Amino acid sequence: xxxxxxxxxxxxxxxxxxxxxxxxxxxxxxxxxxxxxxxxxxxxxxxxxxxxxxxxxxxxxxxxxxxxxxxxxxxxxxxxxxxxxxxxxxxxxxxxxxxxxxxxxxxxxxxxxxxxxx
Amino acid sequence: xxxxxxxxxxxxxxxxxxxxxxxxxxxxxxxxxxxxxxxxxxxxxxxxxxxxxxxxxxxxxxxxxxxxxxxxxxxxxxxxxxxxxxxxxxxxxxxxxxxxxxxxxxxxxxxxxxxxxxxxxxxxxxxxxxxxxxxxxxxxx
Numbered sequence: 001x002x003x004x005x006x007x008x009x010x011x012x013x014x015x016x017x018x019x020x021x022x023x024x025x026x027x028x029x030x031x032x033x034x035x036x037x038x039x040x041x042x043x044x045x046x047x048x049x050x051x052x053x054x055x056x057x058x059x060x061x062x063x064x065x066x067x068x069x070x071x072x073x074x075x076x077x078x079x080x081x082x083x084x085x086x087x088x089x090x091x092x093x094x095x096x097x098x099x100x101x102x103x104x105x106x107x108x109x110x111x112x113x114x115x116x117x118x
Numbered sequence: 119x120x121x122x123x124x125x126x127x128x129x130x131x132x133x134x135x136x137x138x139x140x141x142x143x144x145x146x147x148x149x150x151x152x153x154x155x156x157x158x159x160x161x162x163x164x165x166x167x168x169x170x171x172x173x174x175x176x177x178x179x180x181x182x183x184x185x186x187x188x189x190x191x192x193x194x195x196x197x198x199x200x201x202x203x204x205x206x207x208x209x210x211x212x213x214x215x216x217x218x219x220x221x222x223x224x225x226x227x228x229x230x231x232x233x234x235x236x237x238x239x240x241x242x243x244x245x246x247x248x249x250x251x252x253x254x255x256x257x258x259x
Contacts, residue, residue, distance in 0.1 A: 094235075
């Protein structure tokens with residue numbers, strides 16, 4: 001569970017879904033930031049991070065997610081998360097991330113809201 | 119009354135060493151049937167304390183986890199000790215997301231998360247000895 005894995009699971013128009021598994025630390029955060037940069041440079045504007053298989057995140061990983069958020073704001077895009085564990089949801093709430101990102105309980109509800117075809 | 123579950127470890131200075139402390143918390147917490155979601159918050163706080171100790175401290179980083187199986191008010195106490203130069207906890211600025219988004223330095227969330235995820239946090243620090251002692255109770259916020 002703690003081995004980090006990242007894949008772009010789907011892309012619909014300008015929406016890309018990134019599935020993240022394992023521990024989001026400096027290495028995991030950098031991998032997410034790198035992939036996010038590629039997607040945004042390629043024209044994607046809404047990034048949905050599905051954290052269903054992530055149980056733990058640290059503050060270095062969080063700071064790298066803030067870089068992703070900053071970049072999405074710069075390109076007038078949006079960053080969203082789904083499938084957060086209660087502890088990660090609480091961490092995001094402490095930071096005030098819900099002011100700047102959208103947080104969904106599951107991927108289905110996220111796609112229903114974010115998909116450009118809806 | 120059941121005895122507390124006590125785990126002591128010295129973290130090696132290797133990648134992801136903080137997860138060893140997180141596992142110790144999980145193991146101790148499970149043995150006193152601590153609520154899983156609350157335990158997950160304790161693990162996040164302990165990871166942050168260990169990261170600070172590993173990054174800014176020197177020498178061994180010592181961790182002690184004590185899980186107290188006191189019926190409805192079970193509690194977990196964790197101490198993280200390092201032997202670095204120390205710091206003034208009152209001088210650590212509370213992070214504000216809006217400011218962080220405008221700043222190049224996006225880090226600096228560790229202490230805030232520890233304080234908000236645990237019920238009690240006590241930091242003592244002087245050159246050569248920094249100790250973060252934190253407590254989370256069953257049913258705490």
